[in-house]
Amino acid sequence: MRLLGLMFAPGFFSNAPVHTALLVGGGAAVVSAVVGVFTVMRGQSFAGHALADVSSAGGAASYLLGLNPLVGFLGMAALAAGGMEWADVRDARERDLLTGVMLGAGLGLTALFLYFAAVTGSATGAAITVLFGSMFTIPASIVPVALAIAVAALAAIAAIYRPLLVSAVSEDLAQAQGTRVRLIGLVHGSALAFAVALSAMTVGAILSTALLIGPAAAGLRLADRPGRSLAIAVLTGLIATWGGILLAYDSYYWTPGRGWPVSFFIVVLVFLAYLLAGLLARVRLRGVRLAAAQPSGCGQH
Amino acid sequence: MRRRLTVLFILAVTAAVAGCGHSPRDSTLSAVGIESQYADVIAQVAGPRVRVRAIETDPNTDPHAFEASPAIAHSLATASLVVENGLGYDPWVDRILAASPGARTVIDVGRLLGLPATANPHVWYDPKTMPAVAEAVAAALSAARPSDAAYFQSRARAFVASLAPWQEAIERFKRRYGGTAVAVTEPVADDLLEAAGCTILSPYPLQIAIMNGTDPAPQDVAAQEALLSEHKVKVLLYNRQVTNPLTASFVDLARRNGIPVVGVYETMPVGYHYRSWMLAETSALEQAVSHGISTTQLGTGTLRP
Numbered sequence: 066m067r068l069l070g071l072m073f074a075p076g077f078f079s080n081a082p083v084h085t086a087l088l089v090g091g092g093a094a095v096v097s098a099v100v101g102v103f104t105v106m107r108g109q110s111f112a113g114h115a116l117a118d119v120s121s122a123g124g125a126a127s128y129l130l131g132l133n134p135l136v137g138f139l140g141m142a143a144l145a146a147g148g149m150e151w152a153d154v155r156d157a158r159e160r161d162l163l164t165g166v167m168l169g170a171g172l173g174l175t176a177l178f179l180y181f182a183a184v185t186g187s188a189t190g191a192a193i194t195v196l197f198g199s200m201f202t203i204p205a206s207i208v209p210v211a212l213a214i215a216v217a218a219l220a221a222i223a224a225i226y227r228p229l230l231v232s233a234v235s236e237d238l239a240q241a242q243g244t245r246v247r248l249i250g251l252v253h254g255s256a257l258a259f260a261v262a263l264s265a266m267t268v269g270a271i272l273s274t275a276l277l278i279g280p281a282a283a284g285l286r287l288a289d290r291p292g293r294s295l296a297i298a299v300l301t302g303l304i305a306t307w308g309g310i311l312l313a314y315d316s317y318y319w320t321p322g323r324g325w326p327v328s329f330f331i332v333v334l335v336f337l338a339y340l341l342a343g344l345l346a347r348v349r350l351r352g353v354r355l356a357a358a359q360p361s362g363c364g365q366h
Numbered sequence: 367m368r369r370r371l372t373v374l375f376i377l378a379v380t381a382a383v384a385g386c387g388h389s390p391r392d393s394t395l396s397a398v399g400i401e402s403q404y405a406d407v408i409a410q411v412a413g414p415r416v417r418v419r420a421i422e423t424d425p426n427t428d429p430h431a432f433e434a435s436p437a438i439a440h441s442l443a444t445a446s447l448v449v450e451n452g453l454g455y456d457p458w459v460d461r462i463l464a465a466s467p468g469a470r471t472v473i474d475v476g477r478l479l480g481l482p483a484t485a486n487p488h489v490w491y492d493p494k495t496m497p498a499v500a501e502a503v504a505a506a507l508s509a510a511r512p513s514d515a516a517y518f519q520s521r522a523r524a525f526v527a528s529l530a531p532w533q534e535a536i537e538r539f540k541r542r543y544g545g546t547a548v549a550v551t552e553p554v555a556d557d558l559l560e561a562a563g564c565t566i567l568s569p570y571p572l573q574i575a576i577m578n579g580t581d582p583a584p585q586d587v588a589a590q591e592a593l594l595s596e597h598k599v600k601v602l603l604y605n606r607q608v609t610n611p612l613t614a615s616f617v618d619l620a621r622r623n624g625i626p627v628v629g630v631y632e633t634m635p636v637g638y639h640y641r642s643w644m645l646a647e648t649s650a651l652e653q654a655v656s657h658g659i660s661t662t663q664l665g666t667g668t669l670r671p
Contacts, residue, residue, distance in 0.1 A: 081591060082584040098400040134611075184427055189577020190610055201584040317583045322571045324583030 074315045077089035082201040086310050086327065088208050090200060092303035094261035099222055100260040101281030102291070102298050103253060106233035112149060115164045117261045119145040119171030121270030125178035125197040135207055139262035145171065148252035153247070192317040196270030200310065200327040211263060213320065225252050230291055231272035245269060268328040276302060279335035283342035305334035395510055397447035400456050401429065402634045403490045404475070404499065405451040411503045411522045415514060425633045428608050434458050445470060449508050451498065452476030455488035468479065471506040488632065492532050492557035496640060497526045516567045528641055535648045536562050543655050551613040552576050552605040555630045558647065567593050576613060585614070594619045601654040607632040624656040629662040638664070660661055
């Protein structure tokens with residue numbers, strides 16, 4: 066009980082901004098982890114990051130136009146995802162280049178919109194919020210919209226689960242099985258846009274990559290079966306996000322009167338989880354080798 | 367990147383100023399008030415014999431996010447008197463001035479008042495500030511043009527005297543409503559509230575976080591919300607020029623709980639002089655506390671001194 070008191074600083078569970086952060090952050094973590102596993106398997110991590118950077122232009126524009134930032138993030142991410150699928154570049158090098166150029170253009174737009182937001186309106190702190198997130202200032206009214214987006218993204222992935230998995234392993238195999246690979250790509254792209262918009266809303270556009278690929282990478286490192294990888298990724302994402310929120314809340318008492326940014330803690334926890342997953346995977350691999358070596362050793366006796 | 371741009375920009379400005387040769391400053395003195403409220407005070411002290419320009423004049427934007435243009439740098443470089451707020455509020459001014467050395471007087475208001483660098487920068491809301499500024503401006507102008515010294519001094523005295531109704535309004539409020547608990551989103555009018563004897567219950571780190579656009583602590587956000595939902599304050603003052611979804615949610619919460627809100631200006635609104643502006647803000651505060659009347663925008667009445 067005293068340990069719990071030590072972990073959860075007073076008022077954590079009755080704090081309204083914390084409630085909103087837990088809900089929206091949790092939704093973002095689950096969707097990012099699930100979509101992230103497929104994104105990593107498809108080798109589209111960089112595209113995911115670019116999408117997030119481009120979505121920041123939407124977040125910045127929403128400050129300029131006085132819209133709900135989630136709408137801005139989502140609109141721009143969907144536009145970018147659609148553009149990437151439409152361009153349909155197969156050559157890996159070409160695709161990297163296209164992605165990088167698009168990322169730059171997106172951030173350029175962000176700079177422009179943030180500038181206009183600052184000189185024509187009173188969008189104080191828009192830059193930090195858009196790029197690095199500001200979880201405890203998320204208005205509670207966003208919760209239903211955010212959770213609806215999360216459910217929609219998960220439903221889309223669930224609907225194409227099998228073919229998505231096959232095409233992530235081998236596009237040729239999927240094509241041979243009669244899967245419409247481009248349609249699958251399009252649906253995955255949309256889910257990716259949803260995931261990116263949600264995590265941009267929580268940890269900011271720049272850091273949303275961490276939530277997208279970190280837990281997914283940990284899941285893929287630790288498990289061979291996709292179902293298990295997904296479960297581990299979701300768990301990792303949730304622990305990192307909720308743990309980050311808790312640490313940010315507690316940090317208020319480390320440096321009196323000043324809480325540290327939530328995004329920092331989340332990203333650090335994601336990084337640690339990735340390291341830990343690597344360590345565990347190595348230990349497990351050694352275990353497998355030992356197990357493989359032992360029966361033959363036993364057999365000689 | 368930003369620093370490199372600034373250097374390039376300063377080089378360009380210096381070249382432009384050097385190329386201009388002599389400015390017509392011998393015939394007309396020119397003075398710049400970085401924030402329009404200072405330009406207003408300079409103009410009242412200097413009268414029509416000095417050309418006065420304000421730089422930050424838009425009451426709809428956040429002055430903390432201001433960026434200077436080459437034209438602004440030029441008018442700064444050629445002015446013989448510059449009044450800046452200081453206290454980290456307009457740091458770009460010193461950079462431009464350093465790039466174009468010349469004979470000019472610079473009044474850093476924060477330093478003039480002897481405030482520590484970390485003080486709340488919105489010092490013009492303190493009734494003691496502008497009298498000191500007027501005096502310093504008169505001294506600087508007198509030094510620049512000794513033949514008009516008596517003229518500047520008498521105008522400065524007249525300006526200080528003209529502030530009496532405002533100071534009386536503050537005193538009256540303090541007598542009637544001293545100790546009134548208030549909430550604020552931002553420290554913009556804190557100096558006025560303190561002078562009027564109000565007790566500001568909003569956590570100061572929250573005010574600073576909103577002012578700087580950084581992440582506020584959830585504890586402070588919850589404390590602020592409790593002030594409003596538990597009716598612990600009589601009024602919520604918010605900075606009209608520093609708004610974000612969080613400040614909007616505070617204003618909304620106050621309204622739902624029947625707590626009057628007062629939108630205060632950070633930059634002098636159009637149609638006002640310093641004195642009429644401060645009187646209007648003080649009366650908006652009084653209206654809120656005495657009659658529960660909200661004021662989100664000051665009327666653009668006739669221009670009065």
